Amino acid sequence: MTPPGDAGPRARGSRATRSPVPPRVAAPSALVRRLEEICGNENVFWRPEDLLVWEYDAGFDRRPPAAVVLPGTAEEVADVVRAARAAGAAIVPRGAGTGLSGGTIACADAIVVSTARLRRIVSIDALARIAVVEPGVPNLAVSLAARGHGLFFAPDPASQRISTIGGNVATNAGGPHALRYGSMTNHVLGVELVLPTGESARFGGEVADLPGYDCVPFIVGSEGTLGIITKVWLRLLPLPEDVRTFVAIFADIDSGARAASAIIASGVVPAAMEMLDRVTIGALNAAFEVHLPEDAGSLLLVEVEGLREETEDWAHTIERVLRKNGAASVRSAETVSERELLWKARKLGYAALARIRPNNYLHDAV
Numbered sequence: 001m002t003p004p005g006d007a008g009p010r011a012r013g014s015r016a017t018r019s020p021v022p023p024r025v026a027a028p029s030a031l032v033r034r035l036e037e038i039c040g041n042e043n044v045f046w047r048p049e050d051l052l053v054w055e056y057d058a059g060f061d062r063r064p065p066a067a068v069v070l071p072g073t074a075e076e077v078a079d080v081v082r083a084a085r086a087a088g089a090a091i092v093p094r095g096a097g098t099g100l101s102g103g104t105i106a107c108a109d110a111i112v113v114s115t116a117r118l119r120r121i122v123s124i125d126a127l128a129r130i131a132v133v134e135p136g137v138p139n140l141a142v143s144l145a146a147r148g149h150g151l152f153f154a155p156d157p158a159s160q161r162i163s164t165i166g167g168n169v170a171t172n173a174g175g176p177h178a179l180r181y182g183s184m185t186n187h188v189l190g191v192e193l194v195l196p197t198g199e200s201a202r203f204g205g206e207v208a209d210l211p212g213y214d215c216v217p218f219i220v221g222s223e224g225t226l227g228i229i230t231k232v233w234l235r236l237l238p239l240p241e242d243v244r245t246f247v248a249i250f251a252d253i254d255s256g257a258r259a260a261s262a263i264i265a266s267g268v269v270p271a272a273m274e275m276l277d278r279v280t281i282g283a284l285n286a287a288f289e290v291h292l293p294e295d296a297g298s299l300l301l302v303e304v305e306g307l308r309e310e311t312e313d314w315a316h317t318i319e320r321v322l323r324k325n326g327a328a329s330v331r332s333a334e335t336v337s338e339r340e341l342l343w344k345a346r347k348l349g350y351a352a353l354a355r356i357r358p359n360n361y362l363h364d365a366v
């Protein structure tokens, strides 16, 4: 069984080292029985065959947890934490399992606490521009829900279709548009979490500048080590009036990189600017119907957004700088669907490369 909304069996059939499957357990432990009392039998997994799909994420490490529990409310999360604490068992929170650094892998016979059932968008306050969501809500679902109010949620990790807000908070995720908008830490206003004692605590929220220490930036990026996030207050932004997306094709990586630097030097701050090399372009064309120019040495995607007067001005500058720096062709996306296809291609880059080499190691260089 694939966990709901999970990253899927990336490492299946790969060369990743499998940890030995623990001996068959005939009966549930006392802790498992207590977890079943709290969350219901159908929301607790403990048989070795049921644990197989929970023993890895999108990284390399593998280890079966002692059990997996899917609480349906914040109160159940607190009860689960108290039960595990009383039994002396470690706990590991898990969102969609798209993490690349093994953060969800159970060590020391830990219990995995999945947020797969905590998927409610609690509220969207269009006036205050705040969304309150449970941790298992996929990132993209927030922007889709906010769109009707003329708003969007800025952090856009490439995994945004499945990675969860809880996982995004815990990893301080960011995507291509971090260039203009920053990462999660710039967009999380408040967090409710269950502490290792089983107490529930809230930091921040809809009111800005509360008295006392601001613990929210400390929690964002803490990789589940401080507690299990059960609710998040997110800052929403107004949808820009105008968006322009350019695709420039270069003979090689160097000229594409020089053009990217020249755009920044020109004073224009794009909302996003990303380069794909020849290998990635080939991998994308082979895996998905994205129709990128196969003969390009590199491809630069540049997006600006804002008021129409601004974007028009920036568009002229960008086109001039790209051509001056050796772009063989510069094209702008004519329609929203063309723009979305270009970003979809960029965001599928990792998946396309992983199709060629399932065991790869990703570096983010800044």
Ligand SMILES: Cc1cc2nc3c(=O)[nH]c(=O)nc-3n(C[C@H](O)[C@H](O)[C@H](O)COP(=O)(O)OP(=O)(O)OC[C@H]3O[C@@H](n4cnc5c(N)ncnc54)[C@H](O)[C@@H]3O)c2cc1C
Pocket: 007, 057, 058, 092, 093, 094, 095, 096, 097, 098, 099, 100, 102, 103, 104, 115, 135, 156, 157, 158, 159, 162, 163, 164, 165, 166, 167, 168, 169, 170, 171, 172, 173, 174, 175, 176, 223, 224, 225, 227, 228, 229, 230, 350, 351
């Ligand atoms: C194809 C692909 C593309 C990616 N692109 C990007 C990208 O552009 N930018 C980027 O930043 N990352 C990217 N990632 C990495 C990954 O998607 C992010 O780290 C994402 O934020 C993880 O979310 P998740 O729900 O999958 O969390 P998981 O992988 O399930 O967990 C990640 C960490 O968060 C903790 N955690 C999860 N939920 C909670 C909770 N409720 N409370 C406390 N701790 C919790 C876990 O314990 C773990 O330490 C990508 C991964 C893949 C596979």
